[in-house]
Amino acid sequence: MLGFGGIARKLLGSSNDRLVRKHRHQIDAVNALEGELSALSDAELRAKTDEFKAKIAAGTSVDDLLVPAFAVVREASKRTLGLRHFDVQIIGGIVLHNGNIAEMKTGEGKTLVATLAVYLNSLSEKGVHVVTVNDYLASRDAAEMSRLYRFLGLSTGVIVHGMSDAQRREAYACDVTYGTNNELGFDYLRDNMKYERAQMVQRGHHYAIVDEVDSILIDEARTPLIISGPLDDRSDLYMTLDGFIPQLSREDFDLDEKQRTVTFTEDGTEKLERLLEAAGHLQGASLYDIENVAVVHHINNALKAHHLFQRDKDYIVRGNDVVIIDEFTGRMMPGRRFSEGLHQALEAKEKVTIQPENQTLASITFQNYFRMYEKLSGMTGTAQTEAAEFGDIYGLDVIEVPTNLPIARIDEDDEVYRSFEEKFKAISNEIIDAHSRGQPILVGTTSIEKSELLAERLKRDGLKNFKVLNARHHEEEAGIVAQAGVPGAVTIATNMAGRGTDIQLGGNPQLRIDNELGDMPEGPERTKAEAAIRAETALLKQKAIENGGLYVLATERHESRRIDNQLRGRSGRQGDPGRSKFYLSLQDDLMRIFGSDRMDGMLQKLGLKEDEAIVHPWINKALERAQKKVEARNFDIRKNLLKYDDVMNDQRRVVFDQRVELMEASPQEVDETTTDMRHETIENLVKRHIPEKSYPEQWTTAELRNDTREILNLDLPVVEWANEEGVAEDDIRERMIEAADKLVADKTERFGPDMMAYVQRSLVLQTIDGLWREHLVNLDHLRSVVGFRGYAQRDPLNEYKSEAFELFQSMLANMRERVTTQIMQVEVMQQASEQTAPSLPEEMEAHHFDATSGEDTMGDGSDRLTANFTPAAADGLRVNPDKSDEWGQVGRNEPCPCGSGKKFKHCHGAYA
Template identity: 75%
Template sequence: MVSFGAIARALFGSSNERIVRRHDGTIKAISALEPELAKLSDDELRARTAAFKAEVAGGKSLDDILVPAFATVREAAKRALGMRHFDVQMIGGIVLNSRAIAEMRTGEGKTLVATLPVYLNALAGKGVHVVTVNDYLASRDAEWMGKVYRFLGLSVGIIVHGMSDEERRAAYACDITYATNNELGFDYLRDNMKYERPQMVQRGHFFAIVDEVDSILIDEARTPLIISGPLDDRSDLYRLIDGFIPQLAPEDFELDEKQRQVSFTEDGTEKMERMLEAAGHLSGTSLYDIENVAIVHHVNNALKAHKLFQRDKDYIVRGDEIVIIDEFTGRMMPGRRFSEGLHQALEAKEHVTVQPENQTLASITFQNYFRMYEKLAGMTGTASTEAAEFADIYGLDVIEVPTNLPVQRIDDDDEVYRTAEEKYRAIVKEIRTAAERRQPILVGTTSIEKSEHLADRLRKDGMQDFQVLNARYHEQEAYIVAQAGVPGAVTIATNMAGRGTDIKLGGNVEMRVERELAEMPDGPEREAAIRAIEADVQRLKEEALAAGGLYVLATERHESRRIDNQLRGRSGRQGDPGRSKFYLSLQDDLMRIFGSQRMDTMLQRLGLKEDEAIIHPWINKALEKAQKKVEARNFDIRKNLLKYDDVMNDQRKVIFEQRLELMDAEGLTESITDMRHATIEGMVARHIPERAYPEQWSTEELQAEALEFLNLDLPVKDWAAEEGIDENDIRTRLIEAADKAMADKAERFGPDVMTYVERSIVLQTIDALWREHLVNLDHLRSVIGFRGYAQRDPLNEYKSESFELFQSMLTTMRERVTQQLARVELMREEAPIAPPAPPEMEAHHLDASSGMDEIGNGATILTADFNPPEAERLAIDPDRPETWGRIGRNELCPCGSGKKFKHCHGAYVAQA
């Protein structure tokens, strides 16, 4: 029976088709301008950019000038690149400009499509970011498409790993900036740790186009970007708590080895509270009071270290260090450490040196970073299976852009074998058959180990002429991918997502010219060599077409249909013939999860013999259902993690906006006065209760706090003994005394120096407390799940407790700023005032699937090098500061005091 929806689609087309048809009029209008623009000279075409900018400045919207701007880019691309945008590429450009994701098949020219909306939005003068998955693609696309932008008079910048702040600032100042998602996110975090506005490198978040949008906004968004730095030494606390765990009895904790979880029972919690209270490390009466968040984290880690982790199974002790053992391979992993204090708990357990813990200085998820852009768009070959997530998280619709030529690829039904051994025998046989008929074949695997396993089997079978791809060398990888369409080529690839390079049948002319003729100078000889390469590629293409085009053979189904579609989409580009097929076994991960035991029994009853496969469309549908379930589960996990991060993101916005206001403000006296008055209000409220008699006032404590926070020894006790005095009088006298002391200090320092000192102290205090707050939130996150046992929603509990911690942080900030400004004195004669150096930092972004750090062992040092050369050090005179040169604020002071420079001969020192 035909459904009503199917009848409606047959009559009116799908919703996607209706959206695409809606742009027909715009496409015709763009094409109508083509003959007119073709008559213009290069200079006249370039002059249109200035005219468009003037129209936008005069009040026209970017949509108002879309038709002439797109037509201008099409003409510029013809002249600068020798490439003309197809009409379907124009549709892709319109989709991208309308804040949506353009799903375009591999080989349809997404890189060229992006030039249309990038040029249009760059006319606003606010900067456009084009986001790629790796440095190689950022460099390649900036150089390649930059020819179009520069032809039209726009500037193009590029951000890659290892650039200085000056270089980054210049790149962000360009009309168009190419960068990776990691670099953009880290620059944002670093900018919000700077102390002066001119030190910042980014200039806002107006419009971004994300290439391989599914890879960046979904796969990589599973883990946040983190900038971390060393934490103060807490080894004594780790050792103290470690000593408590052996005193626990079996009934004091519950151990679930299957789930690898351990938690305290009620008796165990009470016992731990008594031990902590005796040691002076418990605030309040309960271990789970909000003030004890950090202690709970340490206690839980110590319990895990003793009860879940076994020596010589999960880790070994080698010399004075704990080395992790990989649970899958059994190999040692030197240099890798468990995070969030667990490694330190193991070090305390084994009585080796407890290494300093790294704390999070700043972090952000890609979801929250990219949602900051006023306009966001993306492009990829595979997004429709994740359309719900794109709409829910980012507010992005997915529009499927039709191909320029009909797809001729044949997608065969899956072949399912009983065992992995039978499957691999069939795969090796199929690869050999394809190679013998000179059909290029791309073999997709789900992991590097499986790639190597298949490569070993091919070698044993006598095949040597094949390439194995892994994600280590992007440039070399791009060349291998580009040549995978040569007749007879066999390419084994772990994951074909985000490669950014088309597999052209016959090979890639440009890459061959670049590699083979790199040393040959320009001239007739080089031109002849290029023509010879072009003729060779054309010959090879015809041979590959005759053999059936590119054959994509997949050795397994991924959990996500999108990854399977990415692999399959490598074949059949731009109307070429091609073929794809998946080989499965009941021992594959997805099949096992799906419940292959019943299927195995059924196939044996049906008499399926060894090396026979079952092929049926029903199996494809059943697998697709299983994949949909896994996708839905993963989406729920990501969505839940984002809900927690959104709580921190709201607080992050408040702190970062406050920092910007403080940096931009001409003077901070008013804000600091408000902080000082609020601190005094708090002091008075603590020690003089409302409607209490003077004899009930805690005047000695109030006098001590006035000395601590205001650096003023005031006769508060004597004031309280006066006839008729009340708390308002006490408050007023404290405020007047504190205001006068600060006014005197400002007069001594001078307005410029005072403003500088105030700004430095406020910003450094905010940063220090924000870092402490992030540590507390990490600790809170690690234990908040236990609230579920008490029938309370962990997310709501996290929201309320994190808000309390945030409010407490703001109160502490007011008190600390007031205290430091009351004690600060400038040592003019000993050292010039210099802007404070940022803390030592490392950048991290973990690959969600492998757990490895993408940034390279987390060793991206983000601080300037303040160490003078050895020759300069030898000339230092401890008694003559002018011989010291530039000293890092965290280095030992050259005077020989043994203190850090910032605590000794720094720009200012606190006086007791």
């Protein structure tokens, strides 16, 4: 029976339905222009871009051009890509342009949808960024869509790993720039470590479309992006502390798997204090004295390494390295490391070589990076479950875009077994049965360990023909996924999220053509071979459809409903038939943590026998409630982390804005800035030694003279001045300012105003950078100890805010004094004819650390600062729009028009 809400939805439609209906008139208007635009020549259609830009320059808003611009893109897409936007894709484009998230199912053509909003927003000539989850997707999407943009007179750039600054600057200068969230965020941080405005690569943050928006703005947003440099080697400390953990008993610590925390009990703390004291690592009487902050931090990491992180689930040991496993994709991440000493704790646990720890030089969270864009939008197949977070953190509404064809996939109720063994037995039987029927089957597991257990089980049960896709075989990933829709194919995958490759029933014909025909020359033979592959794929697709389409079988529920929905969404692409089912046991992590004891007792009372499963919609709902609890907890964690980062972000923006202002300042403005710093430093000096409303006998003028000599490089008769009749502190301050200004004026006359401005600018920037790095370390330390203030009934966040503000004020005062000292003491040796700006620190690395678990998802980024080669995709995609007349539409197997001698697909049309 429908409740009032259900009746209202039936009569009026959901709020989402009403939003979609609201755009119907715009779709009709776009459709109405199709006949008129199709009659235009290529040159006339391309001229529409200049016409739109002229209108915007004359004051027309971008919103007013939506209908004609979308109609132009649709017509250009038909001519260049052979694809015509469906009406539902026009809706997706409107959703993106309005700064919202378009939820579109797998296979609905999100890449093509983005072209509508990209083109419209690029007309203001401020640059549009399309953000993807990896370099492969950025290169592939840019290569495919640049044909459309080039036809319309727009330039396309792509930012991928290993590009030089000059190449990045050129790519960002394009109308449309594709890149990954990591590369864009890292470029922003690195730009704000440069010493000249011309060295910076980004030109602003106008509009961004984030593909796989849930993965980037939710999953990866737990992870600040960090540039770091190495600290001193402390491997002895890690090994010593690791040796203490096995000496502890289970009563010495509290383990909470649900919250992913492990903490020492009171008894455990006392035992540790005795062990640390004996080893000479304890200062003072208590482990929690302020002097022992670093030791507490590292001993907590050792405890986490032993009791929270499992080998072959969270990481694997390969040779002499501890290699992280991504919990969302199941991929190995060689070169990537957990942060803040956690990776070193794991290396100590596994008795492999301990690599040195790094110090933070600059950092930003993805929340704060993407909130810098004037307009932000995103697209994904799964966003509704996180709609509250998107709204709260980013101000983005999630709008579900209807599918072009109705979804024909059947989602079955979960089957729950009592044990792993019973569940795996049932899964194996089901897979073998589906395989024998010729139905393609995709099996989703939550870890490498479980995928390999299942693989062993299938071999034991007689099934040999299957593929395993997990962290240990990721090199073959694209090929395996592309052929997972072939009839009878069995593909076991660890967390299918973000794979970036469609599973097409019958297999992917283009991938087969590229792989099987390779460099076969153009001609009748190749044409015949291509036609044969396409015909065979079409037959295989028909057979797969007759056998029920892709069967998605999940071996466990993830703690996030979104990951489960992503796995389900692999089936039923573009109206294809399909089926999905989850197999669970009471020994699964989610079931075990959320009260499986009670359910086990209930199943025993119901008389559930061995190898029998319980299937009921109520169980699905109970599991969904458990997942909602976990999602809500994770949201709270991310929100709390963001509150702390917002404090740093306010300070970061002040520092970064000051740097840019200084780099853009004229010599006169630079001189005014340093003069203000000098005068303020002198004022503070005088206040320090001549307190307000004090008597002359209370003045410490001898110390003032020493400080003046040390800080201002001036030997002034301050003591004699103080002994003069009727002299006040104002008189002394004015005399000091006059003497200091005269010294700087003399230097300016000797060096020349331009050289002096260059020196002053360089000194200020280098001083800001050095102090900012020290400040980041201080904030990290403050953050690690401020939580203990809660025991004193004080709010840790408020404590952090007030103390971080004091530290920042202290940093600014310190900066003014250091800059003044350096300017007063500097001497310029005029030997070089050309002055070069200071360079970035050496041995810098880019990392992507999880603020709660310490996971590093970015990898060793040291080569990002020195690499000077151009990937094929990047080189070919910074397209000069004038080339479009000359090149036109180029076949993938034709010689590249650039004259390299390579085929287009291996040169300017390369995917990666």
